[in-house]
Amino acid sequence: MTVLADTWCNILNDFPAYAKRGPAPRNLETARGGRNADVRPQMTLELFRQSNQADCAEIPIPDPVLELYSLYRPTPLIRAKAFEEALGTTSRIYVKFEGQNAAGSHKLNSAIAQAYYFKKAGVERITTGTGAGQWGAAISWACSRAGLDVTVFMVGVSYRQKPLRPVMMRVYGAEIHESPSEVTEVGRAARIADPQCLGSLSIANGEAIEIARSIPGARFAVGSGENHVLLHQTVVGQEALLQMKEIGDFPDVVTACVGAGSNFAGISFPFLRRSLRAGKAVRIIAAEPVACAKLTRGIYAYDLSDASSTTPYVRMMTLGRDVVVPGIHAGGLRYHGTSPLLSAMYQDGLFEARAYRQLQVFETAVLFARATGLIVAPESAHALCAAVDAVREAPAPISVLANISGHGLLDLSSYDAYLRGEMDDGLPDETMIARSLSLLRQRNEYAEAI
Numbered sequence: 529m530t531v532l533a534d535t536w537c538n539i540l541n542d543f544p545a546y547a548k549r550g551p552a553p554r555n556l557e558t559a560r561g562g563r564n565a566d567v568r569p570q571m572t573l574e575l576f577r578q579s580n581q582a583d584c585a586e587i588p589i590p591d592p593v594l595e596l597y598s599l600y601r602p603t604p605l606i607r608a609k610a611f612e613e614a615l616g617t618t619s620r621i622y623v624k625f626e627g628q629n630a631a632g633s634h635k636l637n638s639a640i641a642q643a644y645y646f647k648k649a650g651v652e653r654i655t656t657g658t659g660a661g662q663w664g665a666a667i668s669w670a671c672s673r674a675g676l677d678v679t680v681f682m683v684g685v686s687y688r689q690k691p692l693r694p695v696m697m698r699v700y701g702a703e704i705h706e707s708p709s710e711v712t713e714v715g716r717a718a719r720i721a722d723p724q725c726l727g728s729l730s731i732a733n734g735e736a737i738e739i740a741r742s743i744p745g746a747r748f749a750v751g752s753g754e755n756h757v758l759l760h761q762t763v764v765g766q767e768a769l770l771q772m773k774e775i776g777d778f779p780d781v782v783t784a785c786v787g788a789g790s791n792f793a794g795i796s797f798p799f800l801r802r803s804l805r806a807g808k809a810v811r812i813i814a815a816e817p818v819a820c821a822k823l824t825r826g827i828y829a830y831d832l833s834d835a836s837s838t839t840p841y842v843r844m845m846t847l848g849r850d851v852v853v854p855g856i857h858a859g860g861l862r863y864h865g866t867s868p869l870l871s872a873m874y875q876d877g878l879f880e881a882r883a884y885r886q887l888q889v890f891e892t893a894v895l896f897a898r899a900t901g902l903i904v905a906p907e908s909a910h911a912l913c914a915a916v917d918a919v920r921e922a923p924a925p926i927s928v929l930a931n932i933s934g935h936g937l938l939d940l941s942s943y944d945a946y947l948r949g950e951m952d953d954g955l956p957d958e959t960m961i962a963r964s965l966s967l968l969r970q971r972n973e974y975a976e977a978i
């Protein structure tokens with residue numbers, strides 16, 4: 529039977545308090561000259577509503593979006609029996625595989641929706657930042673379908689590690705820049721500050737925002753973090769709920785990796801709702817890299833989400849915007865912060881988090897590939913690590929669902945580096961983390977003190 533979800537799960541309806549996001553303390557803004565005051569709103573009205581409304585539990589997916597979803601949805605939900613055997617566990621491990629679409633990852637779920645809403649609002653060009661390039665590829669194709677131009681800034685270290693992703697974006701018609709670039713003030717400033725700069729999502733997004741503000745008819749679109757992006761990704765969990773029901777199982781544990789949080793929210797929110805409403809306990813685990821452990825090592829503080837210094841401060845789990853994250857191959861997980869909504873939920877104990885070293889991530893990914901044939905994105909392999917931990921730590925057999933957010937077929941150079949023994953654990957510079965957290969604390973203490 530084909531299982532198609534036709535609504536997004538609005539978790540704000542279950543937790544209306546999270547919809548009321550207060551402004552950052554005023555003196556944080558004035559300390560940087562209050563520059564955010566002149567930011568032209570980047571979201572369309574409908575996306576803004578989706579980000580803030582708590583009154584309806586299910587949001588119908590518009591027909592044109594459903595039509596494009598039907599090119600690749602429902603995505604497979606499979607039991608990874610050979611992986612279970614390789615691990616020697618009697619627990620059941622299911623994976624939801626979001627890598628089976630043209631663009632290669634879950635990012636397409638929001639890209640299609642955002643391109644639809646932006647086009648409907650009369651926007652002509654989308655600008656955006658992308659880490660490993662999965663979001664860039666997805667939004668490039670979605671914009672091409674919607675008849676929108678697109679400018680993508682891709683984080684430099686990933687641009688060099690995964691040179692075929694920029695090609696993919698160009699094939700879809702995008703204009704693409706390696707970030708930091710020479711075409712924006714934000715990029716030039718980052719290059720002057722550090723000529724060897726690896727790049728970061730914060731800089732790439734900052735560059736994209738600068739361009740969006742300078743071209744009439746252009747808007748900045750974001751691939752994660754904001755509530756509307758998390759909402760669009762819930763199609764994954766909505767579908768997985770139906771598929772698990774069809775199989776006759778319900779997961780004890782759900783795992784997913786966290787960059788800013790969209791695929792994690794996407795798979796987990798519908799299960800969290802079911803658990804709350806139907807009294808079925810579910811443990812939700814977020815998996816992050818040790819290289820950028822914002823949930824397990826960061827603090828809950830006001831911080832900037834990008835390097836343009838024009839967007840408002842948001843309260844989130846963060847390592848601080850001054851952090852320099854090692855150039856790990858899971859480029860999509862190198863973002864210093866976390867979605868504000870997920871950060872608040874994490875503070876309230878609604879889910880757990882674990883951090884994994886790069887070598888363990890690839891060891892697990894290779895084991896999984898040999899068992900199932902699926903070569904997963906390095907980001908997604910973090911979710912497998914959390915699934916393995918969950919079954920190993922369980923006193924009795926359990927059922928685990930891991931979200932495989934994307935395929936790793938354009939990440940083969942990373943697998944190659946691992947197999948050749950040329951990969952390290954991607955450990956962060958402790959002095960730099962301490963410095964970034966200290967700066968973050970100082971800014972927040974200053975804000976509270978006045």
Ligand SMILES: Cc1ncc(COP(=O)(O)O)c(C=O)c1O
Pocket residue numbers: 633634659660661662663751752753785786787788789790791792859860861905907908933934935
């Ligand atoms: C395959 C894949 N998974 C996960 C992520 C992390 O993003 P998010 O936290 O929004 O799911 C990315 C980001 O680029 C990605 O490419």
